[in-house]
Amino acid sequence: MFGGVDTHTDTHHAAALDHLGRLLGDAEFPATPDGCAQLPGWLTGFGPIATVGVEGTGSYGKQLAISLRQHGIQVREVSRPDRRTRRSHGKSDVIDAINAARAVISDDKTATPKTADGPIESIRALRIVRGGAVKARTAARNELTNLITTAPAALREALRGKQPKALLTACTALEPDLTQLASPTHGTMLALRSMAERIAALNQQITQLDKHLDRLVTATAPTLVGLLGIGTDVAGQLLVTAGDNPQRLHSEAAFAKLCGVAPLPASSGRTDRHRLNKGGERQANRVLHIVAVVRLRYCPRTKAYLQRRTEQGLTKRDILRCLKRYILREAHTAIMKDLAQHA
Incomplete structure (x- = not known):
């Protein structure tokens, strides 16, 4: 049945x-x-x-x-x-x-669905909260900038040109007269201080979540975190994509397709080439792209690979596609090794 x-x-x-x-x-x-x-x-x-x-x-x-x-x-x-x-x-x-x-x-x-019964499920939950906090902080910073732009002239000039940290400190230190909130100056000062306090609270929350994620991700996948260009954020996303049950990734090629880095044939007539895969999980694809860019800048082997493939006639886009596939191969091996220790 x-x-x-x-x-x-x-x-x-x-x-x-x-x-x-x-x-x-x-x-x-x-x-x-x-x-x-x-x-x-x-x-x-x-x-x-x-x-x-x-x-x-x-x-x-x-x-x-x-x-x-x-x-x-x-x-x-x-x-x-x-x-x-x-x-x-x-x-x-x-x-x-x-x-x-x-x-x-x-x-x-x-x-095969994820079992969601191990440390990776905790990583997923913490990453969701952190991502929401980052988005809220970005929105708060934009609102703070807009408030300063439309603030009364004297207040705007007092805050103009300050660096982000100094601006946050200055806005937090504002002391509006709460009995004069009908005045645009004091009303805007209270709004700026409230927004600065919100940003400071979000900064503190993100910092705390980063500390917890650093410890949890490193303990869960030390081999993965040890790879060049792969930090807590990248490793956390790849782990969440893989899930707590590594047996569902029956092959490296399946993981590549899941992450959207499996090359797709795009040949016709005398043209023999592959193209980028637009499918798969886009967040996993994004972090693999970040690793590829980092290695192109800091890894001598990757720089040599770029030069060699460029001389062969490949475009930068095609080279990045190949690099993401190679990076995923390393990441898959590391993930399977790390998750096997928790099985």
């Missing part, structure tokens, strides 16, 4: 199919711990379950995927149907659950 589950915030809809794809039954369960515990029992009531396809194992279906694995059921991440399929067959919770089960039967657009 095979199962499929369409997951949502409040409910999960499950469908059971036989090996020929015939519907045996469907049911809806609450998206609660009790509901996630009941669903595996309902599925096994139709017979031994080979595999269950679940939509959104990293979001709404995360708890359900954990519950299914605890019952010894193999779980596969199923991609949502594309628009063409939905236009042809319609859309409902039942239809989506059936499509998830049929995708497992045909092994079409499925993947």
Whole structure:
């Protein structure tokens, strides 16, 4: 028997199919711990379950995927149907659950989900909070600049030309008269001080998160962090992309495709070349690009490679594509070595 589950915030809809794809039954369960515990029992009531396809194992279906694995059921991440399929067959919770089960039967657009039960899940959560804090700090800095630009002349001139750190200190030290807030000068001073205090608080939060991430990432993947050009940020992103269960990365080529650095053929006639891959996880691709740029500047071997490939007629874009693929090969070996120690 095979199962499929369409997951949502409040409910999960499950469908059971036989090996020929015939519907045996469907049911809806609450998206609660009790509901996630009941669903595996309902599925096994139709017979031994080979595999269950679940939509959104990293979001709404995360708890359900954990519950299914605890019952010894193999779980596969199923991609949502594309628009063409939905236009042809319609859309409902039942239809989506059936499509998830049929995708497992045909092994079409499925993947092994992350277990999210190790240190990498902690790294992912901390990186999300840090990323949000960085975005909030950037927005606050832009707002501070706009407030200074439109401030009364005397206040604007007093703050003009200051470096970021000195500007933050000066704005924090402003003392507006709270009884005179109807005055644009005192109202703007209070706004500037409040914004400066917000930026200072975000700076402190980011610094603390960086310390925690440095320790956690280094302890989780010392070999990866030891590679040239790979620091905590790059290593953290690559680890999050890989997940806590390295066995889901069945080959280096699969990891390359996941990160969007698997070369795609772009040959025609007398032209024989490859092009950049626009798919994959773009954040992983971004950090690999950063490593490539760093190595082009500081690594003698990479500089020599750039010169040699340029003489062969490759463009800078093609050389960067090749470099990202080589860097990923090193990173994959390091990740598999590091995660094997935590298995």
